[in-house]
Structures are given as C-alpha cells and as structure tokens.
Amino acid sequence: MEVISTDLAIIGGGTAGCMASYEARKQGIDSVVIEKAKVRRSGCLAPGVNAIYSYLHDGEDPENYYEFVRFQGMGLARKDLALSMIKETPYAVKILEDYGLPVLYERQGRFGMRIYGEHIKPILADIARESAENIIERAYSFEIAVNGGKASGVYVFDLKNEDVLFVKAKAVLIASGGASGLYRNYTVPWYPPANAGTGYALAIRSGAEIEGFEFRFIPPRIKDVNSPIGVTAVGFSAPLVNSDGEEFMKTRYAEFGGETAPIAIRALAPSKEYMEGRFPVYINTEKITEEQKERLIKLYLNAWPMFYLFIHARGIDFAERMLEVIPCEPYISGSHTVAGIWVDGNRMTSIKNLFAAGDAAGGVPLKHVGGALAEGIIAARTASQISGNGITYTPEEKTPEFGDYSWKDAEERMQTVLDQYAGGISRYYVYNEHSAKVAVSEIVHLQSLDLGGRAVRVLETYDRLTVARVMLEHMIERKETRMPPFQMRSDYPGLSNSNYILVSRFDGSRFTFRRDYV
Amino acid sequence: MIVFDYDLCIKCEKCEKICPCLAIEMNEFPMLAYPEKCWHCCACIKECPSDAIRLRLPPHIGDQRYEMLVRDERNEMIFRILFDGEPVDEMRIRVRK
Numbered sequence A: 001m002e003v004i005s006t007d008l009a010i011i012g013g014g015t016a017g018c019m020a021s022y023e024a025r026k027q028g029i030d031s032v033v034i035e036k037a038k039v040r041r042s043g044c045l046a047p048g049v050n051a052i053y054s055y056l057h058d059g060e061d062p063e064n065y066y067e068f069v070r071f072q073g074m075g076l077a078r079k080d081l082a083l084s085m086i087k088e089t090p091y092a093v094k095i096l097e098d099y100g101l102p103v104l105y106e107r108q109g110r111f112g113m114r115i116y117g118e119h120i121k122p123i124l125a126d127i128a129r130e131s132a133e134n135i136i137e138r139a140y141s142f143e144i145a146v147n148g149g150k151a152s153g154v155y156v157f158d159l160k161n162e163d164v165l166f167v168k169a170k171a172v173l174i175a176s177g178g179a180s181g182l183y184r185n186y187t188v189p190w191y192p193p194a195n196a197g198t199g200y201a202l203a204i205r206s207g208a209e210i211e212g213f214e215f216r217f218i219p220p221r222i223k224d225v226n227s228p229i230g231v232t233a234v235g236f237s238a239p240l241v242n243s244d245g246e247e248f249m250k251t252r253y254a255e256f257g258g259e260t261a262p263i264a265i266r267a268l269a270p271s272k273e274y275m276e277g278r279f280p281v282y283i284n285t286e287k288i289t290e291e292q293k294e295r296l297i298k299l300y301l302n303a304w305p306m307f308y309l310f311i312h313a314r315g316i317d318f319a320e321r322m323l324e325v326i327p328c329e330p331y332i333s334g335s336h337t338v339a340g341i342w343v344d345g346n347r348m349t350s351i352k353n354l355f356a357a358g359d360a361a362g363g364v365p366l367k368h369v370g371g372a373l374a375e376g377i378i379a380a381r382t383a384s385q386i387s388g389n390g391i392t393y394t395p396e397e398k399t400p401e402f403g404d405y406s407w408k409d410a411e412e413r414m415q416t417v418l419d420q421y422a423g424g425i426s427r428y429y430v431y432n433e434h435s436a437k438v439a440v441s442e443i444v445h446l447q448s449l450d451l452g453g454r455a456v457r458v459l460e461t462y463d464r465l466t467v468a469r470v471m472l473e474h475m476i477e478r479k480e481t482r483m484p485p486f487q488m489r490s491d492y493p494g495l496s497n498s499n500y501i502l503v504s505r506f507d508g509s510r511f512t513f514r515r516d517y518v
Numbered sequence B: 001m002i003v004f005d006y007d008l009c010i011k012c013e014k015c016e017k018i019c020p021c022l023a024i025e026m027n028e029f030p031m032l033a034y035p036e037k038c039w040h041c042c043a044c045i046k047e048c049p050s051d052a053i054r055l056r057l058p059p060h061i062g063d064q065r066y067e068m069l070v071r072d073e074r075n076e077m078i079f080r081i082l083f084d085g086e087p088v089d090e091m092r093i094r095v096r097k
C-alpha cells in the first residue's frame, strides 16, 4: 500500500478544502487534498454562484450577523462559531479576488456580496494547485485512522486503479460537504449528488460527535428546475403568492417576519398552501422590468445555468407567467441548519486533530460560501499549531469489501423509506415516533447487506445509510416540533422554543446523547 | 439530462474527468452512465472542446426540442439556446477579471 505523508490531509477539494490548503501554505505547513472528482469543477460550486452569502460588509458589526443567524435558526445557533467565522470572510473573498474573481462590492441581502461567480471553482482550483503539496483526484476517502484518540491519517480508495492508499497526517480536515440523495427527489436534485454525506459517515464511524441531525434542510425552490430563489426573492424583492393571488407570507406568517421569515418558515408556508389546496404557488415577478430580467437571467447563468434553458423551453415571461415555487426533498447540510459534525471554536471535532469545515460542520444555521471559506481558514490555522514531529501510526492493510447486492436497489429502498416514513416530500415532511422507528429498522436491514457494483456508488450508498441512521436517531430523540418543516412531528405538534442543540455519539453499537444549551 | 453528438465528439475524455458527480463513463464514446446522478450543472458542456454535449430538460419538466450549449472562451462564457438544432437566443457573461 502506498503511503503519503503530510501535515494536513484535506478530505474534499471544495469551497472549504481549497481555502484550507491556501491558509496551510501561508502558515508554513504542507497539505494534501483528496478529492473524489476533479477540483476544477467539484462540489456545490461546480456550476458557479452569484453571491457570497455570509459576508461581513465594511462597517457591519459581527454581533449583528450573529443576531441574523440566530433569527434564521429560530433561536438555535452557536455564537462562538458564528462570530469567529464571519470575521474571516472579507479576508477569504480578498484572496479570491486576487486570483481573478470579479467581486462587485454590491450587497445582495444584508450579508451577501454579489460576484460574477461562474468561474469561482476553477479559481479555487488554481489556489489549491498553488498551495497544496499534492492533489489526489478521483480518490474516495473511506476511513479515518484514529490512534491513541488522535486522528493520524486517511485511508483512500483510488477510483482510477481501484487501489487503497494511506495519507498519513498530523491533522485531518473533513471538508466533504453535506448529504444529498438520502430522500427520494421529485425532480433534478438541488444539492450535488456527489456530496453523499461521506464526511459525516467518516466522523460517525470514528466515534466523533454529531449535532443537530434532526434538522433536515428543505429549501423552497423554483418548481421543477430546483433553482435557488434567493436571487429573485431577495435581490428583486419578489413576494410569494398563492392561486388566489394572496401574498400569504404577509397575511398568514406575519408573526414570523412575513416575506423575510426564517428559511424554515419560508419552506413551511408554501407546503401548507399546497396541502390546503391553494396551489400553484408563485414568486411574483410581474414588476420585474425588461432590464432587470436580463440582469436576473445573467445572475442565474452564473449559478444555475439550467434556468436559462428552462425559461425558454417553458415559454416563461416573468410579466405574464410567473415562476412557480415549491419546497424540495430534504437534505442534511451545515450550510443552512445546525446539522453537522460537532466542532469547537478552532473547528476541531471531539476527536483530537480531526477538524471539520463548511457544510460538513455543524452549529451555525447559515454558513454558505462565506462560512465554508472562513472555516477552512480557521481549521488550517489551528492545524498549523499542532506540534510534534511525525506520527508513529503504522497503517493497516485495508480494502473495502464489495458484495453482490446492487447498490442501486439498496439506494432506491433507502430513498423510498425515508420519503415515506421519515418526513419526505410525499408526507409533507411530517414524521412521528412510530414511523421513524419503522425507518430505522429498514435502514438497519439495508446496512446489513453486502453491496456491490461500481466502487464509488457502493461507497456512497454505505455513507448515505450511515448518515440516515444517525439522522433518524436524532429525529426520534427530539420529542417536540422545534423547526417545521425541517423537524416536525405529528405526535408532538405544538411549536416548541426549547434552547438546546442535540449532540450524539455512536460507539459502534449504541447512541448516547447530550444537550448543548445556547 | 445531457445528450451527446458522437459525430462531433473527438473522444478526449474531458467530460468524463470533469463531471463532479462521476455520472459519465467512457466506452468507445462517452455516455451518461448514471442519469439519476446527473446534477444538470453543465460542467461537462463547458469543458467539451467540440460542442458535442448539450443540455436538455428532463422530459417531465419541459419541451424536448429546446437545448442549451455553452462555450468557454476563457474570460467569457457563451450560453446558446437551440430549438430543433437552430440557435434562437444567446447570452454572454464575464467570468474572470
């Protein structure tokens, strides 16, 4: 088995991972990036992005950002993490600008910075190529080596030649994004299917703590294309209307903040309109001028190009035929909820020298690109402080086992089970104790199968099952409805305002929970 | 979903290598081996040096006669909408300073 030694092993060459390699080099340590696809276009930023959210504008107080995310998280947000993160965002964006990213210095919403971001990922890849000692592409991280309570490296499956290699490191950073593809989707997925929750699964299997997994992320999206709506809703102040022409956010959800209610409520409201028969639901674009229309389409070309094809093929003219809105299937992602691997202020997990950043890490309910960049920086900085020379760990010979039960069949069953018993789109996101327990037993059964097929697909399926299991345990443990529809129970229907984040640990056989009060 | 034009394809394998979701595989020609893993992100289309890949909406979403082609011109990206193979609209965006 080939062994590569470095100071910092970075799992995932995405937003947080590329930025971490930059900061590692700046702090004088070596890093190796392990990426399952190709860094030039991988992860959430592959199609581009038109605004960096979670950006601290000149003169804006970090405390205001914390108040903003706390509101968005309906009271649940970790202050230490939010403050340390937001402070790093101007520094991160400046680096991207130096490498060629066109930054417009215009606000999009309160903490958004408009950019021409179609090329943000190729630019991040340039940064990583200049910074990392080595970038291993088409390589799937499948196990973290923990020795004497400390992370000592990563086992990697090389998808090109189906070999295992070991990256030995003083510190390991999980930057592999969130989990897509757990639930059945009704159309093209919103979150990248490549982000299969691997980082969560690696952390769980290593015995690291996980937080907030009961809060799934269910974004309201443009129906059918699953495009983000923020740019239209926030950028052009377009309200939501139902089939009666009622601006229901204003009439029915005023107590939560109307059109600018927390994201969960902006998903709950349209799903209620559907359930109660007042659909289709639209985002009212009638007032958008011709000039603004061109601007809007260009913003989409920077971020979700399929939108351009969609409006042509469907003959959508903003003035006459508005865009339909519907919440999509649930995801687990630290980008928009507190779900993720538990980290301390230095972005170290509960396992020494194991770090997490970006969508993989929990605790801040609105993190986005700004937060992922910032957390990559903070983690690399802490990793550079680790003293000691070399690691004594001797890697074992390891090869993932492949059987002959089709990964595809297992995946289909998992997605159906979660959809139907664990609050998927077909159940309007509701679950109860009994239904979640049915889902657990089905997932446990799927975990016992020996999956086979293309290696990357098998490894992804195992990772998704691990994530699904922990998500369900969290959903069962929180005996209340705390954030509909992200976490919404029919057996405890009243809206609670409890002030804890649920933290779990899996020791290989059982789950233990603690509560972090915020 | 994406559609290939094998008359234009030069088998350079760039689409297979760039796909963030590892959805494309090369046999003699590239193919979308895992359609359900396709994110519709257009990375392959932007990367193809010979305009051999186009984006089409999945049939449940819309009219199959419309397609999109994207060309990477280094500092600019050109997006073109085709109807029955003929260009009907075009937009350009700046991508680098």
Ligand SMILES: Cc1cc2nc3c(=O)[nH]c(=O)nc-3n(C[C@H](O)[C@H](O)[C@H](O)COP(=O)(O)OP(=O)(O)OC[C@H]3O[C@@H](n4cnc5c(N)ncnc54)[C@H](O)[C@@H]3O)c2cc1C
Binding pocket: A011, A012, A013, A014, A015, A016, A017, A034, A035, A036, A037, A042, A043, A044, A045, A049, A050, A051, A052, A053, A054, A139, A140, A141, A142, A175, A176, A177, A178, A190, A191, A192, A194, A195, A196, A198, A199, A228, A303, A335, A357, A358, A359, A360, A367, A368, A369, A370, A372, B020
């Ligand atoms: C469609 C969409 C639109 C968005 N719009 C905006 C917006 O307008 N503004 C904004 O600020 N934020 C936006 N976000 C959120 C933002 O893009 C993400 O929060 C952020 O980019 C996440 O960064 P990350 O580093 O955690 O993950 P990513 O950038 O996704 O990186 C994860 C990387 O890990 C790799 N990986 C996964 N598994 C493995 C493995 N097993 N081994 C090796 N590598 C692996 C992946 O290939 C990927 O490269 C959007 C997200 C999406 C999906």
Ligand code: SF4
Binding pocket: B002, B018, B019, B020, B021, B022, B023, B024, B032, B037, B038, B039, B040, B041, B042, B043, B044, B045
């Ligand atoms: S559109 Fe994106 S996800 Fe689909 S095949 Fe092309 S590169 Fe892969």
Ligand code: SF4
Binding pocket: B004, B008, B009, B010, B011, B012, B013, B014, B015, B016, B030, B047, B048, B049, B050, B051, B052, B053
């Ligand atoms: S990138 Fe284009 S030319 Fe190259 S193999 Fe793919 S389809 Fe063919």
